[in-house]
Amino acid sequence: AQSTQSNRSELTPLSRQTVPELSLQSLLDMGFTDLQAEQISDSVSKLRGTSAARHALSTLTALFVLGLNPSSVLKLLEKCPDLYTFKESMLQQRVGNLRKLGLGEGSLQRVVAYCPDILTVPVKTIKHVVVFLREKCLFTVQQVTDILRESPAVVLENRSQLEYKFQYVYFRMGVKQAEMVKSKLFRFPLDEVRCRHCFLERRGLYETPDKKGQTLIINPKLESVLNVDEDTFLSDVAMASTEEYEVFKRLMARECLEEERQVDAESDD
Amino acid sequence: EKWAATRVKYPPSILALRHFDSTYSIQLGKLWPSVRVALLSERKYGALLNNFAHHAVLTDLDAQGCCRDFIGDAYTQIQPCLEKESEVVAEEESISVSTKKSDSDSQQPSPLQLSLNIKCLVFPRGDITKFKPARPDTKRLLSHYLMDAASVLPCLALNVRGGHNVLDLCAAPGGKALALLQTHSIGFLCVNDNSASRTTRLRKVLQSYIPKELLTDEKIRITSFDGTQWGQIERNTFDRVLVDVPCTTDRHSLMEDDNNIFSKNRTGERRRLPEVQTELLLAGILAACRGGEILYSTCTLSQIQNMSVVEQAIYLAKENHGIQLQVVDLRALTQMFRKTFDFAPDLPLGEMVIPHLAANFGPIYMCKLRRIT
Numbered sequence: 185a186q187s188t189q190s191n192r193s194e195l196t197p198l199s200r201q202t203v204p205e206l207s208l209q210s211l212l213d214m215g216f217t218d219l220q221a222e223q224i225s226d227s228v229s230k231l232r233g234t235s236a237a238r239h240a241l242s243t244l245t246a247l248f249v250l251g252l253n254p255s256s257v258l259k260l261l262e263k264c265p266d267l268y269t270f271k272e273s274m275l276q277q278r279v280g281n282l283r284k285l286g287l288g289e290g291s292l293q294r295v296v297a298y299c300p301d302i303l304t305v306p307v308k309t310i311k312h313v314v315v316f317l318r319e320k321c322l323f324t325v326q327q328v329t330d331i332l333r334e335s336p337a338v339v340l341e342n343r344s345q346l347e348y349k350f351q352y353v354y355f356r357m358g359v360k361q362a363e364m365v366k367s368k369l370f371r372f373p374l375d376e377v378r379c380r381h382c383f384l385e386r387r388g389l390y391e392t393p394d395k396k397g398q399t400l401i402i403n404p405k406l407e408s409v410l411n412v413d414e415d416t417f418l419s420d421v422a423m424a425s426t427e428e429y430e431v432f433k434r435l436m437a438r439e440c441l442e443e444e445r446q447v448d449a450e451s452d453d
Numbered sequence: 454e455k456w457a458a459t460r461v462k463y464p465p466s467i468l469a470l471r472h473f474d475s476t477y478s479i480q481l482g483k484l485w486p487s488v489r490v491a492l493l494s495e496r497k498y499g500a501l502l503n504n505f506a507h508h509a510v511l512t513d514l515d516a517q518g519c520c521r522d523f524i525g526d527a528y529t530q531i532q533p534c535l536e537k538e539s540e541v542v543a544e545e546e547s548i549s550v551s552t553k554k555s556d557s558d559s560q561q562p563s564p565l566q567l568s569l570n571i572k573c574l575v576f577p578r579g580d581i582t583k584f585k586p587a588r589p590d591t592k593r594l595l596s597h598y599l600m601d602a603a604s605v606l607p608c609l610a611l612n613v614r615g616g617h618n619v620l621d622l623c624a625a626p627g628g629k630a631l632a633l634l635q636t637h638s639i640g641f642l643c644v645n646d647n648s649a650s651r652t653t654r655l656r657k658v659l660q661s662y663i664p665k666e667l668l669t670d671e672k673i674r675i676t677s678f679d680g681t682q683w684g685q686i687e688r689n690t691f692d693r694v695l696v697d698v699p700c701t702t703d704r705h706s707l708m709e710d711d712n713n714i715f716s717k718n719r720t721g722e723r724r725r726l727p728e729v730q731t732e733l734l735l736a737g738i739l740a741a742c743r744g745g746e747i748l749y750s751t752c753t754l755s756q757i758q759n760m761s762v763v764e765q766a767i768y769l770a771k772e773n774h775g776i777q778l779q780v781v782d783l784r785a786l787t788q789m790f791r792k793t794f795d796f797a798p799d800l801p802l803g804e805m806v807i808p809h810l811a812a813n814f815g816p817i818y819m820c821k822l823r824r825i826t
C-alpha cells in the first residue's frame with residue numbers, strides 16, 4: 185500500500201545503489217551475461233524490503249555451490265523469486281537436509297532446477313512428508329529418495345490429497361509401492377490418475393484385484409497408463425477415440441464435483 | 454481400508470455387469486468397451502415437448518444453450534431431397550421417407566412413414582449439459598417430460614395418424630404414451646400396465662401433461678390387465694400397437710441396486726423374461742387389426758430379448774393363429790437420425806440405438822411388424 189508500480193520503478197536505480205554487493209559487475213563476475221545481470225538486479229530491486237537485496241548474493245552463491253550454471257540459476261529464480269529473500273543459513277540447512285535424504289549431487293541439481301519451490305519448504309515439513317511416505321504408505325528409504333528425486337513437488341502437495349491419491353492407487357487400483365515409484369505416480373494430479381483409471385475400468389480394461397490380488401483380466405501396468413501422452417494412452421491402452429475421452433473427462437469432473445457436494449451436505453448436519 | 458470395507462460382496466449391479474460382459478462382448482465385439490463405458494457413465498436425456506402446455510417452453514429451454522429439436526432438424530435436412538426425388542411424401546400428419554441408396558440394394562425398401570408433431574429437444578453430440586426440471590404452466594400442465602431421447606424413436610416409427618385406434622400394452626410410467634399423444638392424431642388410446650402402482654403413476658403423469666378434456670373415457674382408457682392375456686379381451690382391433698416390454702433394463706441394472714432384476718431373488722423372473730416378452734408381443738399382434746402395425750421395443754441390448762423374441766413371436770403368430778406378418782424396414786429412420794444417435798450396424802432384424810459417450814442415449818431396440826392377415 186505504500187507505492188504504486190510506477191513509483192517503484194523510479195526508485196529502482198536508487199535501491200540498486202544501496203546494495204553494493206550486487207553490482208552489475210559482481211554479477212558479471214559470477215558468469216552472468218549483461219542481459220542476465222540486468223534481469224537479476226531488476227527482479228531483486230522489485231522485491232520489497234532490503235533483506236531481499238541483502239540475501240540475494242548469498243542465495244546466488246548457494247545455488248552456484250550446488251553446481252548450477254548461470255542460466256539455470258536465472259531460470260530457477262524466475263520460477264521462484266522468493267528464494268532471493270532466504271537467509272543463506274536456511275538455504276544451506278534445506279539443501280543439507282535433501283542431501284541427507286539421499287539426493288546426490290547430480291540429482292540434487294536436477295531437483296532444484298526442476299522444482300526450485302522445494303527450497304521454500306521448511307525442513308520440518310519435508311520430514312513430515314517423508315515420515316508419511318515411510319510409515320503411512322510403507323515406502324522404503326530408497327523409494328522415498330526416488331520419489332523426491334522424480335517427483336519433488338510431492339512435498340508441496342496438500343497432505344490429505346496425497347493420502348487420498350496413495351489410497352486410491354493402492355486399494356482401488358491394486359498397485360504396489362514399487363510400481364508407484366516406477367510410474368512416477370506423484371507427478372500426476374489425482375484427477376488425471378482417477379480419470380484415466382476410471383475410463384479404463386468402465387471400458388472393462390481394468391479391474392480392482394480381490395483380496396488375494398487376483399483379477400479376471402490382466403490390468404495394464406500403471407506406468408503404461410500414466411507415463412504416456414494422451415494420444416498414446418487412448419490408442420494403445422484404452423483403445424478409444426479422443427471424442428469419447430474428451431466427453432468422459434468432463435463427465436468425471438462433474439461426477440467428482442457432485443460427490444464432493446454430497447459429502448459436504450452430509451457433514452453439514 | 455476405506456475402499457475394501459464398504460464393498461458389498463456381489464451387489465446386483467455387479468452381477469449385471471458380469472452378465473453383460475460375458476454376453477455383450479460376444480454380441481457386440483469391438484463395440485462393447487465403448488458401449489460399456491457409456492452405460493456406466495451419466496446418461497443423456499431428451500426433453501419431450503408438451504405441446505398441450507401453454508407457456509413458452511422452447512424459449513425457456515433455449516435459454517439453457519444450444520439444445521434443439523432433433524426430429525424437426527432431421528426433417529428439414531431431408532426436405533431438399535423431398536422436392537427433388539419426390540420419394541418423401543409429406544401428408545397431413547405423417548411424413549414418409551425412404552433410404553436413397555440407389556443401386557446397392559435391389560429391393561428398395563418401401564417409404565417409411567413417421568408421426569409428425571412430436572418434438573424432442575437434445576443437446577448436441579458431446580454436450581453434457583443437463584435439462585432443467587419441467588415447470589407447470591398456468592393450467593398446471595408441465596412443459597416437458599425428460600426421457601431417453603431414443604425412446605421417442607419407437608413412437609415416431611409407430612406412425613400414428615388419422616384418428617387411429619392405439620394400444621400401449623405396457624405403458625407405465627407413460628413417456629411413450631405422452632409422445633404418442635403429442636401427435637394429436639389418436640382417435641382412441643388404450644394405455645395398459647399390469648402393475649397397479651405403476652398404473653397409478655401413469656395416471657398422474659397423464660394428468661400432469663394432458664388437458665382434462667382430452668382425458669375423457671371416449672378418448673382414453675387406462676387399465677391394469679396382464680398384457681399377455683390381451684388376446685382374450687380384444688382381438689383384431691387396433692390400428693397401432695406399442696409393445697414396450699419389461700426387460701433387463703440394462704442401464705438401470707448397472708447403476709441401481711434397488712429394484713434390480715439381477716438380485717438373487719429375482720433370478721426366476723429374469724430367466725422368464727424372453728418368454729413373457731414373446732407372449733406380450735404375440736398378444737399385441739393379436740390385438741392389432743389386419744393391416745395394423747405393431748412396434749416391439751426394449752431398453753436392453755440382449756439379442757435373446759430382442760431379435761429372438763421377435764422371431765419367435767412371428768413364428769407363433771403364424772403357427773398358432775395363422776397370422777402373416779411383414780417386418781417393416783426401419784433403415785430410413787436410422788439414416789435420418791444418425792446424427793443424433795449411434796445405431797448398431799447391420800442388425801438382421803430391427804434397429805437398435807447403442808449408447809456412446811458423446812451421444813449417451815439408449816439402449817433402445819425396436820422392430821416394426823405389419824399384419825398382412
Ligand SMILES: C[S@@+](CC[C@H](N)C(=O)[O-])C[C@H]1O[C@@H](n2cnc3c(N)ncnc32)[C@H](O)[C@@H]1O
Pocket residue numbers: 604622623624625626627628629630645646647648651678679680681697698699700
Ligand atoms: C419398459 S416399461 C414401459 C415403459 C413405458 N412404455 C414408457 O415409455 O414410459 C415395461 C412395463 O411393463 C409392465 N409390465 C410387465 N409385465 C407386464 C404384463 N404382463 N402386462 C402388462 N404390463 C406389464 C411393467 O410394469 C412396466 O411398467
